Amino acid sequence: MKLIVIFPGWGTTESLYQKIDLQGYEVLVVDSFDEEDLVQEIRRENPTEINFLGWSLGSILAFKYLKSFEVNKLILLAPTLYFLEDQPKIVVKKMIRDLKRNQFKMLVNFSRLNFYNKNSYQDYLVEYKNELQKLDQDYLEDGLKFLLEEDLREMDVVKGITPLIVIGKEDQIINNTSSKQVLDYFKDYSVHTLEGVGHNLLYEAEDRINNLIRGYLND
Numbered sequence: 596m597k598l599i600v601i602f603p604g605w606g607t608t609e610s611l612y613q614k615i616d617l618q619g620y621e622v623l624v625v626d627s628f629d630e631e632d633l634v635q636e637i638r639r640e641n642p643t644e645i646n647f648l649g650w651s652l653g654s655i656l657a658f659k660y661l662k663s664f665e666v667n668k669l670i671l672l673a674p675t676l677y678f679l680e681d682q683p684k685i686v687v688k689k690m691i692r693d694l695k696r697n698q699f700k701m702l703v704n705f706s707r708l709n710f711y712n713k714n715s716y717q718d719y720l721v722e723y724k725n726e727l728q729k730l731d732q733d734y735l736e737d738g739l740k741f742l743l744e745e746d747l748r749e750m751d752v753v754k755g756i757t758p759l760i761v762i763g764k765e766d767q768i769i770n771n772t773s774s775k776q777v778l779d780y781f782k783d784y785s786v787h788t789l790e791g792v793g794h795n796l797l798y799e800a801e802d803r804i805n806n807l808i809r810g811y812l813n814d
Contacts, residue, residue, distance in 0.1 A: 596621055598642035600660075602653030604673075604794075605738045606702050608726040614797055616805045620646070620812075625656065628737050634663050646812070651675065651769060651794065652738055654777070655745050661753060668812060669758040672796050672804070674777045675769045676750070678742040682768070691739050694732060702727050702735075711765035711793035719798050750780065757783040759811040761804065763792035785811065 599620045601612050609624045623640065625633060637645065646668040649657030654674035661669070675681070693701040703720065706727070710716035758781055762774045771788065778784055787807055792800045 596640070596642050597644040597646070598623060598637070598640055599646045599648055600625060600637060600657075602647065602649040602656040602660075604651035604653055605742070606705050606727075606730070606735065607650075608723055608730065610726060611723065611797055614801050614805075615648070616809055617812075625653070626734065628656075628741055630659075633660070637664065646670070648672070648808075649674065650797070652678065652742060655741075655747060658747055658750065658753075659745075661756075666756060669753075669756050670808060670811065671758055671760045671777060673762060673766055673769050673794055674760060674774050676747040676773075676776055676780075678745070678769070680773050681770055682742075684743060687739055687743050691736060694735055694739070698730070698732055698735070699728050702730070706795075708767050709793055709795035710799055711763065711767075711791060712799055715795075715799045719795065748776070752780050752782070754782070756781065757785065759807060760784055760786040761796060761807055762786070762788045763794055763796050763799070764788050764790050765792060766794045768794040 597620045599617055599622050601622060601624045603624060612624055627633060644667050645664050647657040647666050648670040650672040654671045707716055762771055789800050789803055796804050
């Protein structure tokens with residue numbers, strides 16, 4: 596059984612990842628920051644092949660778990676090694692405060708920054724409004740605290756993997772320069788910058804993302 600482990604971006608719903616064409620693969624969407632539990636969950640699946648997909652915050656998680664598994668393919672969307680390089684610590688702390696005051700309003704404001712195309716943002720909000728309202732606050736807060744703490748800029752070069760890296764040129768959350776820093780940690784890679792796309796590549800560039808992912812997995 597071929598498995599793809601999805602490490603999601605912060606403040607997103609599990610159903611968003613159904614937009615990715617992963618036919619032929621079992622999919623596990625990570626919903627915890629407990630390292631031991633996740634390692635055990637993946638091992639219980641007993642896959643013949645393990646692949647990782649990490650988006651934004653999820654890219655940091657994907658990097659951290661590479662040491663625990665022999666990963667075949669690695670897909671990184673809007674990756675970062677150190678979130679605070681783009682978003683100051685005071686901003687993340689304010690997000691934690693606002694999350695406790697009015698979770699849905701805070702998620703709406705954050706989601707708006709994920710989009711370059713305003714119409715795409717409005718469509719996204721209509722489609723996922725109900726699910727955004729149901730996201731677990733403790734999990735969201737854990738994610739923000741994770742971003743405050745993690746800095747992978749001193750990690751070792753990753754050997755034996757040629758990742759697919761996709762960046763939205765108009766990303767307002769993680770700038771292109773920061774995302775491209777991950778290239779220094781691989782000998783070979785395939786990198787694509789999508790014009791007219793912000794941070795939420797999965798929604799704003801669904802067809803282009805799926806074409807890139809399917810081509811990479813089938814290679």
